[in-house]
Amino acid sequence: xxxTRKRKPIAxxxxxxxxxxxxxxxxxxxxxxxxxxDTYPNQIEVITTEQMMDAYASVGMPxxxxxxxxxxxxxxxxxxxxxxQMGLAYELVINSDPCIAxxxxxxxxxxxxxxMAHACYGHNSFFKGNYLFxxxxxxxxxxxxxxxxxxxxxxxxxxxxxxxxxxxxDACHALQNYGVDRYKRPSPISAEEEAKRQEERESYLQTQxxxxxxxxxxxxxGDTPLAGSLHADDDPLGLHSGGHYPxxxxxxLLYFIEKNAPLLAPWQREIVRIVRKLxxxxxxxxxxxxxxxxxxxxxHYTLMNRLYDDGNVDEGLMLEFLQSHAAVINQPAFxxxxxxxxxxxxxxxxxxxxxxxxxxAPTDEDSEWFPDIAxxxxxxxxxxxxxxxxxxxxxxxxxxPKVMRDHKLFLVVDDDQLENLEVAAIHxxxxxxxxxxxxxxxxxxxxxxxxIQVVEASIxxxxxxxxxxxxxxxxxxxxxxxxxxxxxxxxxxxxxxLVSLEEGRVTRRFHWPVEDESPAS
Amino acid sequence: MTYFIDRRPNAKHKxxxxxxxxxxxxxxxxxxxxxxxxxxxxITDMERGEKVSIPAKDISEPVFQHGPGGARNIxxxxxxEFVPGDKIRRPSGQGGGSGAxxxxxxxxxxxxxxxxxxxxxxxxxxxxxxxxxxxxLQRKPLKSLEEVKMVRAGLSRDGxxxxxxxxxxxxxxxxxxxxxxxxxxxxLKEALEALEAEERKDTVLxxxxxxxxxxxxxxxxxxxxxxxxxxxxxxxxxxQLSAQPQPSNQAVMFCVMDxxxxxxxxxxDIAKRFFLLLYLFLEKHYEKVELxxxxxxxxxxxxxxxxxxxxxxxGGTIVSSALSLVNKIIEKRYPVGQWNLYxxxxxxxxxxxxxxxxxxxxxxKQLMPQLQYYAYVEITPHDHQSLWHEYESVVKEFPERFAxxxxxxxxxxxxxxxxxxxxxxSQS
Numbered sequence: 001x002x003x004t005r006k007r008k009p010i011a012x013x014x015x016x017x018x019x020x021x022x023x024x025x026x027x028x029x030x031x032x033x034x035x036x037x038d039t040y041p042n043q044i045e046v047i048t049t050e051q052m053m054d055a056y057a058s059v060g061m062p063x064x065x066x067x068x069x070x071x072x073x074x075x076x077x078x079x080x081x082x083x084x085q086m087g088l089a090y091e092l093v094i095n096s097d098p099c100i101a102x103x104x105x106x107x108x109x110x111x112x113x114x115x116m117a118h119a120c121y122g123h124n125s126f127f128k129g130n131y132l133f134x135x136x137x138x139x140x141x142x143x144x145x146x147x148x149x150x151x152x153x154x155x156x157x158x159x160x161x162x163x164x165x166x167x168x169x170d171a172c173h174a175l176q177n178y179g180v181d182r183y184k185r186p187s188p189i190s191a192e193e194e195a196k197r198q199e200e201r202e203s204y205l206q207t208q209x210x211x212x213x214x215x216x217x218x219x220x221x222g223d224t225p226l227a228g229s230l231h232a233d234d235d236p237l238g239l240h241s242g243g244h245y246p247x248x249x250x251x252x253l254l255y256f257i258e259k260n261a262p263l264l265a266p267w268q269r270e271i272v273r274i275v276r277k278l279x280x281x282x283x284x285x286x287x288x289x290x291x292x293x294x295x296x297x298x299x300h301y302t303l304m305n306r307l308y309d310d311g312n313v314d315e316g317l318m319l320e321f322l323q324s325h326a327a328v329i330n331q332p333a334f335x336x337x338x339x340x341x342x343x344x345x346x347x348x349x350x351x352x353x354x355x356x357x358x359x360x361a362p363t364d365e366d367s368e369w370f371p372d373i374a375x376x377x378x379x380x381x382x383x384x385x386x387x388x389x390x391x392x393x394x395x396x397x398x399x400x401p402k403v404m405r406d407h408k409l410f411l412v413v414d415d416d417q418l419e420n421l422e423v424a425a426i427h428x429x430x431x432x433x434x435x436x437x438x439x440x441x442x443x444x445x446x447x448x449x450x451x452i453q454v455v456e457a458s459i460x461x462x463x464x465x466x467x468x469x470x471x472x473x474x475x476x477x478x479x480x481x482x483x484x485x486x487x488x489x490x491x492x493x494x495x496x497x498l499v500s501l502e503e504g505r506v507t508r509r510f511h512w513p514v515e516d517e518s519p520a521s
Numbered sequence: 522m523t524y525f526i527d528r529r530p531n532a533k534h535k536x537x538x539x540x541x542x543x544x545x546x547x548x549x550x551x552x553x554x555x556x557x558x559x560x561x562x563x564i565t566d567m568e569r570g571e572k573v574s575i576p577a578k579d580i581s582e583p584v585f586q587h588g589p590g591g592a593r594n595i596x597x598x599x600x601x602e603f604v605p606g607d608k609i610r611r612p613s614g615q616g617g618g619s620g621a622x623x624x625x626x627x628x629x630x631x632x633x634x635x636x637x638x639x640x641x642x643x644x645x646x647x648x649x650x651x652x653x654x655x656x657x658l659q660r661k662p663l664k665s666l667e668e669v670k671m672v673r674a675g676l677s678r679d680g681x682x683x684x685x686x687x688x689x690x691x692x693x694x695x696x697x698x699x700x701x702x703x704x705x706x707x708x709l710k711e712a713l714e715a716l717e718a719e720e721r722k723d724t725v726l727x728x729x730x731x732x733x734x735x736x737x738x739x740x741x742x743x744x745x746x747x748x749x750x751x752x753x754x755x756x757x758x759x760x761q762l763s764a765q766p767q768p769s770n771q772a773v774m775f776c777v778m779d780x781x782x783x784x785x786x787x788x789x790d791i792a793k794r795f796f797l798l799l800y801l802f803l804e805k806h807y808e809k810v811e812l813x814x815x816x817x818x819x820x821x822x823x824x825x826x827x828x829x830x831x832x833x834x835x836g837g838t839i840v841s842s843a844l845s846l847v848n849k850i851i852e853k854r855y856p857v858g859q860w861n862l863y864x865x866x867x868x869x870x871x872x873x874x875x876x877x878x879x880x881x882x883x884x885x886k887q888l889m890p891q892l893q894y895y896a897y898v899e900i901t902p903h904d905h906q907s908l909w910h911e912y913e914s915v916v917k918e919f920p921e922r923f924a925x926x927x928x929x930x931x932x933x934x935x936x937x938x939x940x941x942x943x944x945x946x947s948q949s
Contacts, residue, residue: 018525025523041522046529054535069582071543074536075638082639098524105529120523166542174583333599342598410600412609415592420608426600439596450585475591483583 007311014108014320018046021103024113024312025120031306032121035379037299039124040139041098044116052104053077055092059282062094063146065153065274067169093119095127095285097139110320113313117303122296129387130291132284136180142281149274156267168268171487172254172275177449179254179279249453249468253488254279256454262463263493272491287390287445294348295386297329298356301349331407342439350403351394355382358400365401391443399436401427411438416474450477452498463494471502477510485512544644550575551640555648560790563826564800564812571645574635649797671762680759694756701749709742770808772861772893774800775850777843779868781818782835788900789830792867795898795934799865807861813850817843823850838871840908841879848887862892870899870906877907884915889923897925898934 010027011020025044032039047055057074058064094100101119103112127133157165172179250256254276258269285292304321307313313321331346332338355373358366359381362374373381385398410426411434425431425438441447451470458464465488469477477500489496489512498510544551554573603609640648676689716735719727776796778789803810814829815821818836821843847864855862872880889895897912899905905927916923928934 018527021525022523025525029523041524043524043526045526047531048529050533051528051531051535057536057539066538066542068539068542068546071536071539071541072580072636074540075543076636079638098522162542166546170582177584331598333601334597335599335601339597339599342596407598408600409596409598410603412595412597413592414595414611416590417592419611421611423603423605423607423609424594425605426603431605435596438594441594442596450587452585469585471591473592475593476588478586478588480581480583480586484585487583 007314009314009317010312011109012314012316014110016107016109016112020109021112021116024307025116027307027310027312028113028117028121028303031303032125032299035299035302036383037121037125038128039099039121040096040128042116042120042124043098043100044103044120045100046103046105048105049081052092052102053081055102061146061278062096062100062143063150065150065169066157067173068166069170069173091115091119091123093123094142095123095133095137095139095281096142099124099127099139100143108320110317111324113307113317114300114304114321114324118296118300121303122299123292125299126288126292126295126386129383130284130288130390131388132287132390136284137281145277149278152274153271156271160267165271167490168271169275171490172272174484174487175253175257175491176275176279178452179252179276180283181252181255244456245459246454246457249455251451251453252276253452253454253467256457257488257491260457261492264491284390287392287443289344290348290351290391290443291386291389291394292348293345294350294352297325297345297349298352298382301325301353333408347395347403347407350406351398351400352382352385354400354403355385355398357402369400370398392440392445395443396436396440399439401432404432404435409435409439411435447472450475464497465489465492465494466497466499469498469500471500471507474502474507476500476508481510482512482514485510489513544640547575547580550579552648555640555645558645559649559793559797564793564797565826567646567649567797567801569645570640570642572637572639574637577636580636646801649794670765672765674761674763676758677761678755678758680761684760684762686758686760689758690752690756693758694752697753697756698749698751702746705742705745705749709739709746712738712742771811771859772803772807772809772863773811773813773855774803775813775815775847775862775864776829777815777817777847777864777866778829779818779838779840779871780816780832780834781838781871782833783838783869783871784900788867788869791900791928791931791934792898793830794931795867795896795928796865798934799863799896803863813847815843815846815850817846821846837873838868839876840868840872841876841883844880844883844888848883851888851891857891864888864892864895866895866897868897868899868908869901870903870908872906872908874907877911880908881911881915884912884923885918889915889919892922895919895923897923898928899925900928902929 010023021044025042053074055062056077057070059070059073064070092102099120101115101124103115107115127137127139133139153165153169246256246260254272257264258272258276261269261272264272304313304318304325308318329343329346329349331343332340356378358370358374359376359378362370367374385394389397404427408427411424411431413422413424415422425434427435451472453468453470454465455468456466458466467488477498481498485496485498496512499506500508500510551573555571558571559567676686712735716732716739719732719735774796778784778792800810800812812826814824814826816824816829817838817840818834819839819842823846843866851857851862884895895915899909909925909927912923912925916925926933
């Protein structure tokens with residue numbers, strides 16, 4: 001596009017009104033269409049500052065159930081905002097169909113256009129395209145489900161008391177990161193099928209639990225009895241030959257609780273389920289921070305530049321945009337006082353821009369590192385990268401030596417058995433692969449969060465629940481483990497044991513109610 | 522496809538329920554902060570919010586996390602001079618080598634982190650009076666109609682010249698002039714027409730007598746028109762003021778407290794709540810409330826609020842010294858017609874035996890007739906002494922306006938005012 005074409009901006013200055021926004025949206029939609037961005041319809045809501053804080057406090061859910069933790073969140077946001085520590089996010093977008101995005105009324109015209117490009121076309125197309133979102137979330141039904149959850153929980157509060165519900169929610173929230181199947185990938189099912197299943201499940205839920213806990217000894221439990229049970233020698237009558245339950249370790253703690261906790265009432269199971277469902281809904285977002293933000297930044301940058309090239313915005317707006325954009329993708333160095341980890345916007349934007357560069361103007365290095373994509377049409381390659389990866393695999397696949405050099409990434413090993421930290425690799429020929437591998441791992445949820453699974457529910461013994469923490473690189477559980485297993489014990493209703501294992505060796509045991517916590521010999 | 526929706530008119534305070542839940546849950550922590558604030562702040566400074574801090578560890582929502590320790594790899598941006606194999610001294614202050622990116626985790630056990638937020642004014646007051654069993658205090662009109670306020674009440678035909686309404690008077694005059702001249706003008710017009718008709722006739726046919734008659738008539742009418750007065754007493758309009766009975770919108774509250782050695786800081790803190798409660802009540806009813814602090818041991822003195830609550834004295838107690846000082850101040854600065862007078866007295870009940878009946882006489886004869894209300898609290902778990910008994914006889918004479926109560930803890934304060942609030946509320 002020629003920048004010399006006579007400029008006819010849609011609007012100038014920093015004031016906006018709805019008709020101007022509509023015209024900008026129409027233009028953005030036209031460009032998005034040209035770039036073949038596949039999006040849900042947009043629902044753009046103009047809100048006040050206070051409403052933005054509300055939306056923030058409810059972690060972006062447009063309708064939320066009541067819980068004190070959201071109140072705490074609100075107070076924190078309000079305080080930070082009042083003290084000027086935090087500019088309110090200029091974008092909040094919800095993975096739903098239609099895709100809901102919020103525009104704050106105080107924003108300037110530039111900001112509104114930027115947010116529309118970023119959220120309504122960037123994030124929106126990511127939500128619709130990325131495999132994790134396609135697999136794990138159902139954008140069309142989430143708002144309905146939230147409404148259901150809110151009503152259901154309100155009804156429970158009425159019937160069973162606010163306090164009882166609050167305690168249950170506290171316990172569920174403590175475990176919500178363990179409310180998804182992390183290592184299994186479910187096959188996508190349609191909304192109707194899900195609804196049908198849910199109905200069936202509800203009617204059988206309690207009976208199944210009752211079946212499990214029947215104490216008549218000769219009912220075989222589970223359909224995969226373990227041959228050669230541990231107790232064979234001590235158990236000549238074969239009383240324990242029913243095998244143990246669950247037959248395989250369960251990573252989804254909330255699911256296990258919902259289905260198997262002996263004493264929970266049906267309404268309590270339903271609430272556990274609600275928390276689990278919402279955790280599942282947010283699960284893809286936790287795994288695609290870099291990609292999601294990178295993708296949105298790439299598109300706002302591309303679309304804004306097109307608006308300028310086509311003469312639809314003036315220089316003033318463009319300068320304001322560039323300043324804002326530069327602030328968003330700023331990555332302070334590790335020794336900078338403003339450093340707070342890697343900025344996902346910066347990293348993601350850099351990688352997507354770099355993929356485009358590799359496609360359009362590959363160097364020898366690129367041809368060597370990325371033979372598959374060097375010189376291919378950039379739009380298709382970008383789409384492929386967006387659709388089929390999560391942060392971990394995306395970085396592993398697409399982080400190029402150039403981006404590592406630009407960001408001057410280096411790898412430090414922090415081993416508490418060594419006196420000093422050690423620089424293991426830097427952005428050079430020998431280090432690229434190691435740095436990339438480490439950075440990818442840094443984004444793997446399985447590494448960021450402790451790996452904890454249910455291994456046994458003692459259904460014939462004391463009904464206690466045993467979990468294993470598979471420890472990695474001698475990284476122990478943090479102090480919060482006790483409050484969490486206390487919550488778990490409240491849900492389960494019987495004693496809970498948590499065993500930390502490293503390479504098959506027990507390193508520590510935790511119990512609730514507390515018995516002893518001697519480190520294993 | 523895009524829809525724009527303007528959500529700004531939507532209901533506000535969507536998070537109010539969650540906020541209330543949070544406050545409820547951490548009631549104990551918040552109460553402690555509020556109590557500190559009450560003791561620190563001035564009585565007149567209660568009606569604003571308060572910043573509250575709660576240790577972060579008390580409100581954390583626990584999840585499974587990695588603790589410090591073990592080995593981990595950290596990738597960071599911004600390398601300047603490092604090469605592989607470099608050893609870096611472990612940064613101090615981060616226990617056990619928790620690395621960058623784990624900031625959230627390392628905050629966990631430390632307890633120094635505070636979660637700070639601001640209570641709104643309403644929330645703050647609710648906590649201040651928590652446990653005081655307060656009913657809703659509403660602004661209710663008082664019916665003590667001693668003062669009148671002149672308000673504009675339209676126009677009237679009579680009044681003093683200084684309140685003349687020139688516009689309205691001129692308008693009346695103009696209307697009157699039109700009205701009065703109209704018939705004359707009509708007659709004049711007819712006469713003129715007749716004259717003209719007469720003069721247009723052929724000279725032979727003219728009737729000179731008729732012409733002369735018409736001319737005289739015209740002259741007469743013109744005189745009459747000129748004679749209509751430009752302004753007349755009937756035209757004058759005056760702004761009218763009518764005297765509307767007004768509740769006096771200012772009050773003065775005397776805080777009287779015994780500061781002899783036997784009053785401990787704890788006594789004073791309870792007393793402060795007592796004064797505060799009355800102050801807030803008055804503040805809701807009057808536009809202007811002044812505070813006068815009078816403290817006494819054997820002699821009474823008017824002091825600043827700071828001195829009133831926080832300085833200590835020793836010595837005996839003569840209550841009447843304070844009462845007569847209050848009386849003097851009223852005479853000097855707060856004429857009864859213009860001020861609503863309230864007295865709140867707090868003491869531990871000690872008084873010189875001979876002095877108590879002097880107090881009673883002072884109250885019954887001089888003070889009570891002028892006062893709206895007198896509230897007395899005795900902060901002591903012990904038996905009553907002579908002062909209490911004398912005051913009981915004052916209650917008999919002024920059961921409506923004199924309240925007394927023994928207080929052991931803060932929760933006993935409100936009932937002192939129960940009569941006051943009930944009376945006010947039931948009047949409306």
